[in-house]
Amino acid sequence: MKRRDVMLGGAAVIAAPAVAQGQAARTLRVIPQANLTSLDPVWTTAVVTRNNAFMIYDQICAQDAAGEIKPQMAEGWVVADDRLTWTFTLRPDLVFHDGTKVTSKDVVASIKRWARRDPFMQVLSVSVADVEAMDDRRFRFRLHKPVPLLIQALGQTQFPCFIMPERIATTDAFTQIREAVGSGPFRFVQNEWNPGQRAVWAKHDGYVPRQEPVDGLAGGRAPRIDRIEWTIISDPATSASAMTQGEQDYWEYPLHDLLPIMRRSRELVVDQRLLEGTYGVARFNTLHPPFNNPAIRRAVAMAVDQRDYLTAVAGTDTRGWGVCEGVFTCGTPLANEAGSEILKIRSIERARAALREAGYNNEKVVLITPSDYPQINALSLVTADILQRLGMNLEVISADWGTLIQRRSSKEPVDRGGWSVIHTTASGQSMSMPVFHLFLRANGPDAWFGWPEDAEIERLRAEWVDAGNPAESRRIAEQLNRRAMEVMSYLPLGYYWQPSVWRRNVQGVFRAPATVFWNISKS
Amino acid sequence: MWSYIIRRVLATIPVMALVALFVFSLLYLAPGDPAAVIAGDQASPADVERIRASLGLDRPYLVRFGAWAWDILRGDLGTSIFTNLPVRTMIAQRIEPTLSLMLVTLILAVSIAVPMGVIAAWKQGTWIDRAVMGFAVLGFSVPVFVVGYVLAYIFALELDWLPVQGYTPFAQGFFPWMENLVLPAIALGGVYIALIARITRATMLEVLSQDYIRTARAKGAGQRTILFVHALKNAAVPIVTVIGIGVALLIGGAVVTESVFAIPGLGRLTVDAILRRDYPVIQGVILLFSFVYVLVNLVIDLSYTFFDPRIRY
Numbered sequence: 153m154k155r156r157d158v159m160l161g162g163a164a165v166i167a168a169p170a171v172a173q174g175q176a177a178r179t180l181r182v183i184p185q186a187n188l189t190s191l192d193p194v195w196t197t198a199v200v201t202r203n204n205a206f207m208i209y210d211q212i213c214a215q216d217a218a219g220e221i222k223p224q225m226a227e228g229w230v231v232a233d234d235r236l237t238w239t240f241t242l243r244p245d246l247v248f249h250d251g252t253k254v255t256s257k258d259v260v261a262s263i264k265r266w267a268r269r270d271p272f273m274q275v276l277s278v279s280v281a282d283v284e285a286m287d288d289r290r291f292r293f294r295l296h297k298p299v300p301l302l303i304q305a306l307g308q309t310q311f312p313c314f315i316m317p318e319r320i321a322t323t324d325a326f327t328q329i330r331e332a333v334g335s336g337p338f339r340f341v342q343n344e345w346n347p348g349q350r351a352v353w354a355k356h357d358g359y360v361p362r363q364e365p366v367d368g369l370a371g372g373r374a375p376r377i378d379r380i381e382w383t384i385i386s387d388p389a390t391s392a393s394a395m396t397q398g399e400q401d402y403w404e405y406p407l408h409d410l411l412p413i414m415r416r417s418r419e420l421v422v423d424q425r426l427l428e429g430t431y432g433v434a435r436f437n438t439l440h441p442p443f444n445n446p447a448i449r450r451a452v453a454m455a456v457d458q459r460d461y462l463t464a465v466a467g468t469d470t471r472g473w474g475v476c477e478g479v480f481t482c483g484t485p486l487a488n489e490a491g492s493e494i495l496k497i498r499s500i501e502r503a504r505a506a507l508r509e510a511g512y513n514n515e516k517v518v519l520i521t522p523s524d525y526p527q528i529n530a531l532s533l534v535t536a537d538i539l540q541r542l543g544m545n546l547e548v549i550s551a552d553w554g555t556l557i558q559r560r561s562s563k564e565p566v567d568r569g570g571w572s573v574i575h576t577t578a579s580g581q582s583m584s585m586p587v588f589h590l591f592l593r594a595n596g597p598d599a600w601f602g603w604p605e606d607a608e609i610e611r612l613r614a615e616w617v618d619a620g621n622p623a624e625s626r627r628i629a630e631q632l633n634r635r636a637m638e639v640m641s642y643l644p645l646g647y648y649w650q651p652s653v654w655r656r657n658v659q660g661v662f663r664a665p666a667t668v669f670w671n672i673s674k675s
Numbered sequence: 676m677w678s679y680i681i682r683r684v685l686a687t688i689p690v691m692a693l694v695a696l697f698v699f700s701l702l703y704l705a706p707g708d709p710a711a712v713i714a715g716d717q718a719s720p721a722d723v724e725r726i727r728a729s730l731g732l733d734r735p736y737l738v739r740f741g742a743w744a745w746d747i748l749r750g751d752l753g754t755s756i757f758t759n760l761p762v763r764t765m766i767a768q769r770i771e772p773t774l775s776l777m778l779v780t781l782i783l784a785v786s787i788a789v790p791m792g793v794i795a796a797w798k799q800g801t802w803i804d805r806a807v808m809g810f811a812v813l814g815f816s817v818p819v820f821v822v823g824y825v826l827a828y829i830f831a832l833e834l835d836w837l838p839v840q841g842y843t844p845f846a847q848g849f850f851p852w853m854e855n856l857v858l859p860a861i862a863l864g865g866v867y868i869a870l871i872a873r874i875t876r877a878t879m880l881e882v883l884s885q886d887y888i889r890t891a892r893a894k895g896a897g898q899r900t901i902l903f904v905h906a907l908k909n910a911a912v913p914i915v916t917v918i919g920i921g922v923a924l925l926i927g928g929a930v931v932t933e934s935v936f937a938i939p940g941l942g943r944l945t946v947d948a949i950l951r952r953d954y955p956v957i958q959g960v961i962l963l964f965s966f967v968y969v970l971v972n973l974v975i976d977l978s979y980t981f982f983d984p985r986i987r988y
Contacts, residue, residue: 187947189757190713195726196757197715269722326725328759346768347758348947349939385840385937386947389824393832393839394937524950554707554952561711561720576716590716598719 177674178378180658183391185405185667187384188351191332191340193314194269194325199579199666202312203404206369206668207353207380208249209314209334212240212259213307215665217368217427219484219584221307224362224370225254225315225335235298242289245360248317249339256291260284261321263306263313268325270311272588275617276301301587301617309369309665310581310588337361337375337670351382353669366671368427368664376660376673395420395653401674403653404667407526408466414653425652427665428481428580429474432461432531432645433591435574438604440565442517442544443572447510449640453494455503455538458646464530466648473648479592479636480629481580482647485622491634495644500541507542517546518566519573522553531575531645539573560601574601580647581665586613586632591642604641676987680977687969694965695747698958699740707952708732709756730756743958752962753955755948762959765944772842773940775852776932777925779860784867785918791868792875792914793902796883807872814869819928823862823935830858840937855938863932867921874917878910885909911982919975926964 186200193205214224223229229240246254263283267273281294293302306313315321316334323329332340338353345351361372383400385391388407394400396417406414406422414422434456436443443449462473476482477495497503517539521532532548539546547566551559556574564570583589593599593613594606612632619625654661660672710727711718718726727733731742746753752762795807831839837858843851882888883906891905930942941960948956979986 189755189947189951189953190759196713197718198713269718271719324729326722326729330759346939347755347760347765348769348944383841383937384939386943387934387937390827390840390935390937393827394841397831397835397839399839399841551706552950554712554950557711558706558708561708561723578716600716 180377180380180669180672180674181399181401182380182382182669183385183394183400183403184351184382187348187386188345188382189347190328192329193312194266195328197311203667204340204351204353205312205314205334206336206666207338207670208332208336208340209316210246210254210336210373211307211312211314211369212263213303214312214369215307215309216370217663219368220370221303222364222367222370224307224373225259229303235300236295237292238295238302239286239290239292242291243360243362244289246335247358248335249333249356249358250317251358252317253288254315254335255288255318256285257288258318258321259315260291261318262315265316265321265323265325266311266313270305270308270313271590272301272305272308272311273313275587276305300620304585308581308588310579335359337373338380348384350384353380354378361670366662369666369668373668373670375670377669380669395655398655401655401658405650406653408472408648411467411472411651419656420653421656421658421661422651422653423661424649425661425663425667426579426650427663428483428584429647429649430527430577431476431481431580431583431647432465432527433576433578434531434535434643434645435576435591435600435602436604436641436643437570437572437574437602438641439563439602440570440572442512442515445510445512446638446640448507448512450494450638451503451506451510451512452538452542453503453637453640453643454497454506455500455542456495456643456645457498458495458644461531461534461645462648464534465527471649472651473646475646476644477646478633479583479589479644480633481584484580484584486585486626486629488626488630488633490630491637494637494640500538503538504542507544512544514545516566517544517572518549518570519546520549520551520556520559520571521575522556523550524552527648528553528575528577531577535573535575535643563603575645586616586629592632592636594639594641599641602641604639606635606639606641608635609639676980680973683973683976687966687973690969691962691966695744695958695962696740698961699743700736702952702954702957703736703739705952709952709954712951713757743955747962752959755956756953757951762955765956766941766959766963769939769941769944771844772938773929773933773942775842775845775856776859776863776929776938776940777922779853779856780864780867780925781918783860784864784871784921787864788868788871789875789907789914792872793879793907795872795876796879797898797902799880804876807876811869811873814865814872817865819862819866819931820935822865823859823932826858826862827936842938842940855936859932859936859938862935863925863928866924866928870921870924871914871917875910875914878913879906882906882910908982912979912986915975915978915982919972922971923968926968 184200188200188204190196190201193202211224212226213221216222225242225246227241227243229238231238248254260283267277276299279295279297279299281296283293285291320329320331337356337359339356341352341354355375355378361374364371366372388410391403392410392413395403411422414420436449438444458475466472477492478487478489480486519536522528536548560574562570566572590600594604594609596603596605612628616628619628657675659675710723714723714726754761755765791807795804798804827839830837838855842855845852888905891901930946933940933942945960
């Protein structure tokens with residue numbers, strides 16, 4: 153006897169099954185990658201908040217599957233001959249979820265709030281004189297000097313510029329907004345939000361998608377389902393069971409260990425949705441011994457075999473990961489391996505000899521692992537193994553992610569609560585250009601944790617921002633890679649694909665730089 | 676009696692004050708920084724500092740504790756750092772699943788464990804006794820999450836009798852509500868059943884050796900009457916005490932059970948808040964748990980007068 157047979161007896165006291173089934177067909181039930189705790193995509197950079205924001209808000213322009221930036225809310229834009237003024241025109245049919253029309257004042261206020269937090273736009277802001285509304289549908293950027301990357305910043309996926317009503321967008325960029333009102337294809341159902349359990353979006357009936365077919369995040373963002381329900385299931389085994397039993401339709405980030413089970417089910421599709429892989433990073437603290445010595449950092453790099461790391465995270469199936477021995481995202485225009493020979497040595501013996509030559513004097517190495525973050529934990533344990541095999545004086549500290557991200561900000565030596573090596577992961581997009589490549593920066597105290605200092609890297613980075621053409625941009629990128637391999641402030645650990653799982657009756661799933669739910673329906 | 680109740684209720688005030696001070700101090704000293712979680716990897720140290728300041732986390736310990744304590748006195752548990760929702764609202768959203776789980780587990784555990792303990796004591800030294808004690812050892816030894824996974828595998832995946840995860844509010848009907856609670860309650864109840872069954876057996880063995888039981892037997896009372904009327908009633912005080920103490924076990928176990936079965940209760944709210952360092956939520960939930968625990972123990976103390984009329988307050 154099946155559960156549903158038993159429950160049939162109770163049908164009189166619950167909702168009519170036909171109604172429930174009809175509703176189920178119009179509802180996409182999703183297990184998101186994490187709990188949605190904040191709705192403000194400017195206040196926090198959490199990916200889950202950004203994915204939620206893609207449903208609620210629209211963008212001026214957006215990235216297509218080839219990485220090109222295409223108009224989205226904008227009908228188009230015109231660049232003046234002197235390249236010092238960019239004028240954008242909005243589409244005429246844009247409406248917020250509260251029924252008010254989207255005007256250029258809303259756009260300008262949203263840009264200003266976003267620009268205060270986005271690292272990419274902060275680099276460009278020094279060249280921006282003003283951004284101002286001209287009339288209801290037109291706004292313009294006035295520049296001190298030409299900024300060829302302006303459109304890349306506005307259309308980026310890493311820290312997208314989402315458009316909110318002016319009354320909300322005037323909130324301080326460091327204060328969380330309280331209302332989630334956008335003009336995107338889905339509206340947030342605030343009264344059904346139970347953080348940690350459920351978040352719900354309903355189709356925005358007033359949304360007029362672009363006519364072009366969907367293409368990455370560009371093209372028509374047509375909502376083809378009435379309702380999207382995120383259910384937070386923190387336990388991966390429970391998520392897997394919920395998918396196989398048909399209790400959920402879509403699982404954004406299945407654990408790699410569970411993929412074989414998912415693949416065995418005829419009802420499920422396991423495939424890539426994101427266009428770029430997730431990159432692993434091992435970061436050295438360059439302020440204190442032993443890793444304040446670049447020769448020691450390079451010695452450790454000689455022992456690294458990215459395949460070990462990637463197997464630990466994503467298993468032995470080589471379709472699930474890729475070696476990428478440069479600092480820029482593989483497959484993107486700037487990807488190169490100039491000077492990366494050191495990462496191809498892959499020898500513990502040679503690394504041990506190099507370590508001796510570099511003058512390693514048995515200084516203590518503290519490596520912090522995040523036990524509640526399976527992928528980063530796996531990367532950390534592989535590095536721990538390498539350091540042990542190299543004969544370094546290693547202490548491994550297991551902490552939760554919340555503790556790790558606080559401790560990594562400590563600039564103290566290891567005996568006073570500091571650290572030597574930490575790991576993290578980053579999206580391919582975030583490492584595709586020098587302008588927002590966190591781990592490449594070497595501006596000392598202002599650099600990302602580990603605080604490397606190298607004037608040459610900073611000079612090349614600034615030079616790249618002003619590069620006039622792709623060839624020059626590429627040349628500088630090669631110089632940057634070469635120099636990064638000499639400085640070795642972090643170890644690139646390759647990339648793994650993060651597939652998603654959905655049930656066969658979910659249709660219209662497409663590849664994009666972020667997990668979004670327009671164009672998707674259920675049969 | 677009433678003066679005792681009033682005294683006990685008043686005594687909860689200093690207890691709760693101590694709990695509040697302890698929880699706040701512990702969180703203040705614990706590593707972790709919600710501002711860093713919010714800001715993410717892209718943020719500069721200055722951005723993190725600005726967020727910390729906007730959240731008031733840069734203020735001195737005494738100022739922060741004073742502000743929080745003042746809010747508590749006015750019945751305001753504060754606002755979640757992350758969700759911007761009042762902690763009271765978040766607790767209200769989550770309290771039903773946890774209460775439901777604890778209630779069903781409690782009923783299930785008591786109705787199974789007490790007869791088990793009584794029978795084990797009655798059949799002391801036989802295979803029944805050994806089987807009950809063996810089950811008790813198993814109940815103590817196997818972690819809740821293992822029991823949960825095994826139950827979900829058998830009854831949800833293989834037999835398809837019950838759902839794998841989730842919670843249906845009681846307002847949507849008794850059967851859908853119960854359907855989601857059966858497996859979690861069994862998983863969570865294992866330790867509790869083991870604890871109560873062992874205490875029941877031990878207490879019953881002691882009571883069964885008393886003179887008045889021999890007298891009852893001599894007067895020709897039946898075995899059932901001796902066990903359930905004479906012995907169990909006299910053994911009830913320690914059993915009820917253990918049931919009360921076990922509420923703490925249930926609260927702890929609920930955290931794991933709610934994660935395994937994706938039940939959106941207070942246990943998961945606590946874990947999520949701890950991982951993110953959402954201080955107002957952690958403080959609010961722990962205060963609530965402490966209050967519930969104190970209250971349950973008060974009820975247990977009062978119930979002694981029902982089981983043993985010799986006890987007077």
